[in-house]
Amino acid sequence: MDRTRLATVWLGGCSGCHMSFLDLDEFLIELAGKVELVYSPVVDVKEYPENVDLCLIEGAVCNKDNLELIHKIRQRTRVLVSFGDCAVTANVPAIRNQLGLGNAESVLQRAYIESAQNNPRLPQADGIVPALLKKVLPVHEVVYVDYFLPGCPPPADRIKGLVNRVLKGETLKLEGANLKFG
Numbered sequence: 001m002d003r004t005r006l007a008t009v010w011l012g013g014c015s016g017c018h019m020s021f022l023d024l025d026e027f028l029i030e031l032a033g034k035v036e037l038v039y040s041p042v043v044d045v046k047e048y049p050e051n052v053d054l055c056l057i058e059g060a061v062c063n064k065d066n067l068e069l070i071h072k073i074r075q076r077t078r079v080l081v082s083f084g085d086c087a088v089t090a091n092v093p094a095i096r097n098q099l100g101l102g103n104a105e106s107v108l109q110r111a112y113i114e115s116a117q118n119n120p121r122l123p124q125a126d127g128i129v130p131a132l133l134k135k136v137l138p139v140h141e142v143v144y145v146d147y148f149l150p151g152c153p154p155p156a157d158r159i160k161g162l163v164n165r166v167l168k169g170e171t172l173k174l175e176g177a178n179l180k181f182g
């Protein structure tokens, strides 16, 4: 039997949602027999692959790299889950939306110029440091999201509940309907 092709992605987040995923503890061993982890911060795969069955997205869409990647992910994924409050609402990364005047410039100025103790300069390096978007966005404001799994981070038992339902085919039947867990 083909195993479910699972991906987890880390956009603008603190990795706490991935830490909660690791809190699945012994369920991870069970999961390892049922899924193929095809892309994740915990595996060394550079390119998001084709034909992914389920993808958990941690973090908000903050910069141009995030934006490009989330479009690619949507094209290549059957079931996309906003995984945690930063993906669902933009949460902590979106605090900067309140500070800027429609751009990220004031935040960068404060962090890298006004607060610098030496060598003040903006982080700019084409191809290395992605440009910030004017506004931090939750994932569903950029691409269609199938399911929302809120929490900061979502507790491990709710992650397990969602993943189990997908593995049983239950959530795949609900594709197209946004379902809130918890």
Ligand code: SF4
Pocket (backbone or CB within 6 Å): 012, 013, 014, 015, 016, 017, 058, 059, 084, 085, 086, 087, 091, 092, 151, 152, 153, 154
């Ligand atoms: S939702 Fe909370 S735990 Fe998850 S990435 Fe955001 S701040 Fe971190």
